[in-house]
Amino acid sequence: MTQLILVVDELSAWEPYFPSENLVDFESYLKQAPAKNAPRTRVINLCKTGKYLSNGYYCSLLAEARGQNVIPSVSTLNNLRNKGLFAFGFDGVSEALDQWLASGEPVKQLKIKSYFGHCQVPGLGNLCRELFERLPCPIMELGFKKRTHWELTGLATLAPRDLVGEEEDQFANALEAYSRIIWRKPKSVKRYRYDLAMLVNPEEALPPSDPKALKRFVKAGERAGVNVEMITRKDYQRLAEYDGLFIRETTAIDHHTFRFAQKAEHEGLVVIDSPTSILRCANKIFLAESFAKHGVPTPKTLMVNPKQKDAADWLERELGYPLVLKIPDGAFSRGVYKVADRAALVDTLGKLRNASALVLAQEYFFTEFDWRIGVLNHQPIFACKYFMVKGHWQIYRHNGNGREADSGGFVTLPTFEAPKAVINAALKAVRPIGDGLYGVDIKEGKGRVAVIEVNDNPNIDHGVEDLFLKDRLYDMVIEDFVRRLEAD
Structure with a gap:
């Protein structure tokens, strides 16, 4: 009470x-x-x-x-x-x-x-x-x-x-x-061991979990004796009523999702994603430095100031064409540009001059699909192949209206069927980030694997990431909350 x-x-x-x-x-x-x-x-x-x-x-x-x-x-x-x-x-x-x-x-x-x-x-x-x-x-x-x-x-x-x-x-x-x-807050009819707030945005065009998946998290909570309640942005002041916060809305630093994570952590709640995870995963510059320091395999990566006079010359010399330019805080394939020649390079750098003081430049590593390895508390929990949109070089193709996007197909596998090198690269990439729930995007081909990024709130959609484990995937996430709550 x-x-x-x-x-x-x-x-x-x-x-x-x-x-x-x-x-x-x-x-x-x-x-x-x-x-x-x-x-x-x-x-x-x-x-x-x-x-x-x-x-x-x-x-x-x-x-x-x-x-x-x-x-x-x-x-x-x-x-x-x-x-x-x-x-x-x-x-x-x-x-x-x-x-x-x-x-x-x-x-x-x-x-x-x-x-x-x-x-x-x-x-x-x-x-x-x-x-x-x-x-x-x-x-x-x-x-x-x-x-x-x-x-x-x-x-x-x-x-x-x-x-x-x-x-x-x-x-x-x-x-x-x-x-x-x-x-x-009204008392629940049924008594639960813990109360878990799940932050969602019903209006989000590309949320991390679809409505069917959200309902399965709620059901998983019931099986574990956890009351999982969906909340929205307007419930910011209610956070202290709960024992944990599970963010199922796309996160960003200058955004209410980050403030939710900060407040929840301050109130002593178990939080996924934690503010630290959001900070570290939201910026590709941090990830690039972290990967380099810890020996995580990646495409050849450079950081450049788009206002630098010789930026185009340097990138052209070091990476050749095609190459990829990325703003540090893009998500769902937004803010990522494939550059095929000098004119496109100069033009894209010009567009990014005021977007960020630093831009990430990478070699173009073509594959027909990207691996997405889901990792929870340093353990792999799902493995998916996300295929490129037909006739496009990314897994998402945005249609310009901000609310719609095409996506390629997918194949979901048990983690033990994913290549060992891919799983090892994923675990190595998240080690310096934290012990939360992550999705690691990896390219595999030509005898090498290359980590692209770590996502702090990976997609878990019904019929996609859960295709192999089904309800067990949702149980694993809720059980990890219980483990963390009982360890406090």
């Missing part, structure tokens, strides 16, 4: 709102003795937190010391004192404010309040939600200035006592929705 506590500086600050049995003042919270076997506790710190070493600061500090989940966290409060934090941009902010203010007097400065990631300004919903995901605070005041365009220039935390009139109603409604949906 989860316990919820609302902490205010003084009980009088709560007079405009309905009484709550969960409410305590700071002095009472300070005197609460930590219990060894206390239920899991969530704290919403509604004290004034704007000053360092204030009641609000100590409320969050005490909550963390007591092993309670609290918003705002001490880390969030410290980040809010960093004025450089607001330098990042948000798409659509200036347009939304211009439209909202169009019918009124022109202004150059503006302050808007956000309650648990919700605000009353049309068009700023995404901004408020993203800020709440990055810096979870019950009440925030957003400061904007208009220079050439509107910019976010400040963030401040507020307490319920700072609100008046309609603001009190807006806060109360947001708190009610937040506490009902986020904190008070």
Whole structure:
């Protein structure tokens, strides 16, 4: 059972709102003795937190010391004192404010309040939600200035006592929705040993697992006594309710999937994929250096600054044609260019000048298929051959609309039928990455094997990767979560 506590500086600050049995003042919270076997506790710190070493600061500090989940966290409060934090941009902010203010007097400065990631300004919903995901605070005041365009220039935390009139109603409604949906999770009818959150995106065009595979993970959880619950981006604040996080959405660094992994790890959850795995696998430059250091067989690989004046000459001399250029963080064959001659090389380098400070260049190693070896905790669990799209040199061919892609055929084999050199190369490639779930892409031909990359959340689709092991593949993944949970 989860316990919820609302902490205010003084009980009088709560007079405009309905009484709550969960409410305590700071002095009472300070005197609460930590219990060894206390239920899991969530704290919403509604004290004034704007000053360092204030009641609000100590409320969050005490909550963390007591092993309670609290918003705002001490880390969030410290980040809010960093004025450089607001330098990042948000798409659509200036347009939304211009439209909202169009019918009124022109202004150059503006302050808007956000309650648990919700605000009353049309068009700023995404901004408020993203800020709440990055810096979870019950009440925030957003400061904007208009220079050439509107910019976010400040963030401040507020307490319920700072609100008046309609603001009190807006806060109360947001708190009610937040506490009902986020904190008070209904009990499962069946009792499970563990709760596992599985992050998915129903709108993703090329997800790591299709709906049929996701259902099989849920069934595998039931067999292992694990409650596997599918969650989405909007459930960020619910993570502390779970014992583990399994990410089944395509990951990236500047993305909510990475923030989910970071938060889950911070809360002590077992996480696949861990933030470290995402960081290491998401960038092909890191992988290239790691492969070189640990003697992993790869195609001949060079790193180049696309702005370098003699880049084309150097690549032409070292690799010849055709060659392959890759942006560091591409996925599903995106950001990968086959270059057949000097003109194409110069043109592609020009296109990539502003995409990344470094670009990966590799010899072109043609094969009719790529091996994908699934590895979990340093053990191979599936082996697939992914064939190239007919008339194309990659296993995916994107159609330009961002949502559709052609793919080649596949053959799924038991791992013991895959060439030993391929399996060994896969295990060698993941060793410096971590002990999570990975998919290693490998080319085999002309008497050699070459690792292309390691994927931190490999595809597990029904009827493809599970074709040989069937439900046993899903059981293996869930059982590994159980092993990690019981080892903690």
